[in-house]
Amino acid sequence: MMLCLDGGLCRLPNRTTTDERSVATILRRDPDADIIKKIHMSTEHHIKLPEGSIEKTTTTLNLGPTHPATHGVFQNILELDGERIVSAEQTVGYIHRAFEKLAERRPLYQITTLTDRLNYCSSPINNMGWHLTCEKLLGVKTPKRVDYLRIIIMELSRISDHLICNSVVGVDSGAFTGFLYVMQYRELIYEIYEEVCGSRLTTNMGRIGGFERNFTNAAFEKIEKFLAEYPVVLKEFENLFTRNRIFMDRTIGAGPISADRALNYGFTGPNLRAAGVDYDVRVHTPYSSYEDFEFDIPVGSTGDCYDRFLVRNGEMWQSLRIIEQAYKKVQDMKGAESEIFHADAPSYYLPAKKDVYTKMEALIWHFKIVMGETEIPPGEVYHSVEGGNGEVGYYLISDGGRTPYRLHFRRPCFIYYQAYSELTKGAMLSDAVIVMSSLNLIAGEMDA
Amino acid sequence: MALTNETIKERLIAKFGDQLSHFEEPYGLLTFEAPKELNLKVLQHLFDDEELRFQFLTDLTAVHYPDQPGRELAVVYHLHNLIDNIRLRFKVYTASAQPDVFTATQLYSSANWMERETYDFFGINFVGHPNLKRILNVDEMDYFPLRKEYPLEDQTRIDKDDAMFGRGPLPAAQ
Amino acid sequence: MARPVRFNVHPIKADIKDNISLTNMPEGYMGEGFFTTSLSKVVGLGRKNSLWPMPFATSCCGIEFMAVMASHYDLARFGAERLGFSPRQCDLLMVMGTIAKKMGPVVKQVYLQMAEPRWVMAVGACASSGGIFDTYSVLQGIDQVVPVDVYVPGCPPRPEAILDGFMRIQDLVGQESIRRRNSEQYKGLLQSYGIQ
Numbered sequence: 001m002m003l004c005l006d007g008g009l010c011r012l013p014n015r016t017t018t019d020e021r022s023v024a025t026i027l028r029r030d031p032d033a034d035i036i037k038k039i040h041m042s043t044e045h046h047i048k049l050p051e052g053s054i055e056k057t058t059t060t061l062n063l064g065p066t067h068p069a070t071h072g073v074f075q076n077i078l079e080l081d082g083e084r085i086v087s088a089e090q091t092v093g094y095i096h097r098a099f100e101k102l103a104e105r106r107p108l109y110q111i112t113t114l115t116d117r118l119n120y121c122s123s124p125i126n127n128m129g130w131h132l133t134c135e136k137l138l139g140v141k142t143p144k145r146v147d148y149l150r151i152i153i154m155e156l157s158r159i160s161d162h163l164i165c166n167s168v169v170g171v172d173s174g175a176f177t178g179f180l181y182v183m184q185y186r187e188l189i190y191e192i193y194e195e196v197c198g199s200r201l202t203t204n205m206g207r208i209g210g211f212e213r214n215f216t217n218a219a220f221e222k223i224e225k226f227l228a229e230y231p232v233v234l235k236e237f238e239n240l241f242t243r244n245r246i247f248m249d250r251t252i253g254a255g256p257i258s259a260d261r262a263l264n265y266g267f268t269g270p271n272l273r274a275a276g277v278d279y280d281v282r283v284h285t286p287y288s289s290y291e292d293f294e295f296d297i298p299v300g301s302t303g304d305c306y307d308r309f310l311v312r313n314g315e316m317w318q319s320l321r322i323i324e325q326a327y328k329k330v331q332d333m334k335g336a337e338s339e340i341f342h343a344d345a346p347s348y349y350l351p352a353k354k355d356v357y358t359k360m361e362a363l364i365w366h367f368k369i370v371m372g373e374t375e376i377p378p379g380e381v382y383h384s385v386e387g388g389n390g391e392v393g394y395y396l397i398s399d400g401g402r403t404p405y406r407l408h409f410r411r412p413c414f415i416y417y418q419a420y421s422e423l424t425k426g427a428m429l430s431d432a433v434i435v436m437s438s439l440n441l442i443a444g445e446m447d448a
Numbered sequence: 449m450a451l452t453n454e455t456i457k458e459r460l461i462a463k464f465g466d467q468l469s470h471f472e473e474p475y476g477l478l479t480f481e482a483p484k485e486l487n488l489k490v491l492q493h494l495f496d497d498e499e500l501r502f503q504f505l506t507d508l509t510a511v512h513y514p515d516q517p518g519r520e521l522a523v524v525y526h527l528h529n530l531i532d533n534i535r536l537r538f539k540v541y542t543a544s545a546q547p548d549v550f551t552a553t554q555l556y557s558s559a560n561w562m563e564r565e566t567y568d569f570f571g572i573n574f575v576g577h578p579n580l581k582r583i584l585n586v587d588e589m590d591y592f593p594l595r596k597e598y599p600l601e602d603q604t605r606i607d608k609d610d611a612m613f614g615r616g617p618l619p620a621a622q
Numbered sequence: 623m624a625r626p627v628r629f630n631v632h633p634i635k636a637d638i639k640d641n642i643s644l645t646n647m648p649e650g651y652m653g654e655g656f657f658t659t660s661l662s663k664v665v666g667l668g669r670k671n672s673l674w675p676m677p678f679a680t681s682c683c684g685i686e687f688m689a690v691m692a693s694h695y696d697l698a699r700f701g702a703e704r705l706g707f708s709p710r711q712c713d714l715l716m717v718m719g720t721i722a723k724k725m726g727p728v729v730k731q732v733y734l735q736m737a738e739p740r741w742v743m744a745v746g747a748c749a750s751s752g753g754i755f756d757t758y759s760v761l762q763g764i765d766q767v768v769p770v771d772v773y774v775p776g777c778p779p780r781p782e783a784i785l786d787g788f789m790r791i792q793d794l795v796g797q798e799s800i801r802r803r804n805s806e807q808y809k810g811l812l813q814s815y816g817i818q
Contacts, residue, residue, distance in 0.1 A: 065728055066678060068707035073680050073725060093584035094725040095680055098757035100569070101593060101600050113754065120682040136475060164685075183692035190689075201778050202682055263504055263530075266558025277530075284533050381475045382507075382526055382537065393507055395526070410507040410526075418561045444681045447584055447722075585759060586724050593758055602758045 058086050063432070065094045071168070071436065072443025076420070083428050088421040092414070096447040103407040107372045108134050109207065111407065116202040118409060119445040122161035122388040124153045124193065127205045129385035132287050133394040134208045137381045140345045145333055146210040147289035148326045149341070152223065153196065153205065154288075154385075155319040155326070159230075160189045161388030162270070162312040162319075163237075165440040169309055170241060172437045173250045178237050185230050188222065195219035209349040210342025220331075227324060234320075238313055251305035255423040255435035262303060265422075266415040269390025271439060274311045275303030281386040292329075295322050305438040312440075347374045372402030389413050389440055413445040451499065451532040453478040459500060463493055470539075479537040487523070487540045488550045494527060494536070495555060502527040502536055505552070508562035510570045512544075514596045520544040521572055525552070542572065544595075551577040569594035645671060662800045669713070669739070670795040671701040675788075676712035678732065680719025683746035686778040687718050695781040700788055709735040714791060715768075720748035721761045733768040734817065738803045741791055744770045745784055747777045769811055 064075035073094040079086040115130040116123040167179035190200040197205040262275040278299045282290045298314030300307030355362035378400040384393040393410030424432045470481040494502040507526040519541040527536045551574040552559040563574045564583040571592035650659025706712040709732045747753035750773040752762035774787035
């Protein structure tokens, strides 16, 4: 049971007594009775009752904004009838950081740090999506090796996002162990990110045109270690939950949604695939050479929490498959080709530091790029990638200046959280908690 | 017959004639503009037509162009035909003096919060919206922050040294 | 997997003797069957090794906190085994992540619900000073609304940094006089935040 932690908004119901002259019975017989005035006058000095609270038969429960289990800050005001939810109203914006206004003041490469903080569980996907958008605008074509390396990183971050979501669903249904087992491997993924870009969580990875440096041997060794060890752990995680009687009883039938309601609500990603629609941006509009890879798209049927759990697990297996194929393709590249880690775009990609310190041209290019003197063509572009939660879209309007004229992020969490009231109508309070965690709501992406 | 940008354009012009304008294809995405009174009719047609079938609203947002009097605020809809895999961008311009646009919530439930966000940032009044109030900013805010005339930073801070940040007058020379 | 980071692919065998530390006894007079020390020291020793933190995790720093809570960096080693989610039962409020102006009153409300003695740790650049978000909607540091004891910089801070911040809080807790919460100076501090 979630107790209200935002002291003051949690209103306790006025329990009616069995006394014949209880307020509720009087009101039912005669709404304008004199006794009401007397009651109001007598309680005036003791308790301040909110308007209409005597007549109300449902309890108002405030679920948030401070949540247990670190989901993020959003608020649900639930009207409960006993334990059934009559209605839910969501309030977001508790972490609104004005990304879109900030982006109008930052040159393109500084906006990458903003995109990290959208879906912070899988920040490399957002970074790569932004770089792909810029490359579309600027007309930069990346070589195959860069694409394959990007795919390895994006699929690793998809795995890390899904494993947090699934293990937190476990935590919310009472099982803490699964979370501890898989967080070990999230630490290994963090180490891979550290080898590539230096930072664990908010990665700011790569540049327009590729990566800042080639992947080191240590990075490849860690990727191999991950590929060797993680399938075992994932199998163990699945054994703990998938046919677990308690987990199945908690999640089957909780928060189902039909495919056409999901499409109308703008669902994308695992939530939509659990409802039965196999829309995946990687297949529909392939970017970064996804068309060279072979993978399936797991699809559910009812769209309830159990299907979402299974779809995310299935996607983790498919991501492992993609990483294996990409890794093999990268290892098969020999010679000069295996040293490429960025596109040939001197106007947008910072030159190598040793050249900057010795050659005049490289110094000038470096200065021009950092100061923002390079030519950004005016135009508007919309590009989307498959993030951990669905289609993350970047709508960029450039007027030819250093910074975008308008940048809008299409954030999947924001769009599908609207459906929460419909998903939990008539459900029990415990289902509301499980539905919220299985939708994988990330507050940073919701409010931006 | 596969649906291409050309066929979409022809079907739209066949239905609406020359009320639709500014057909362009930046980066391969068909973009066009319609007068604001027709936005629901266009969306409905794109939804119902058995060849067009644009039944997924990807994104709804707005852009502020302060130097186009009478057409300052543009509401931009991104639509997606999932069956034939084609995307579309559709713009509606309105003046900032009276920014009324019909709401798309009857057709797409996802437009509900997206329109609230657009109202919160730009002040566009969506006529017929069930619950048009601020969603991301504080409820007491009385201006629309993403319009170009408003600054990014909080103006009520007293602990920032303006001169060092390149704002305001420099301190008097010693 | 063994630590440290750079060598975990070819791990070094850990030695148990390096991994255990014992708490030191506070200074005092010892005799046959008795030990005297000041009450503050004993109470501080007890409090600091069993702090009950309340994680107020808002954004990205919250995910680093989840990593601290998990088995790799293990906050439970420091006595913070029981994470409370009700402020009425907790000693340490760890604010992790960006606090927007909409959220400011909520932080204040949670702080007011905590019972004395209470400590506040601002984890991350956003909680300390607004971070990279110098915008109209972000509170530029939670010390605008609540008094803060320890600030942990970083975006997000490494788990080791969060643990270091926790150890600084432990130092503060261990050395705090038991009269501090009733002193004029502390009351003046709370008055300056508008808290009675």
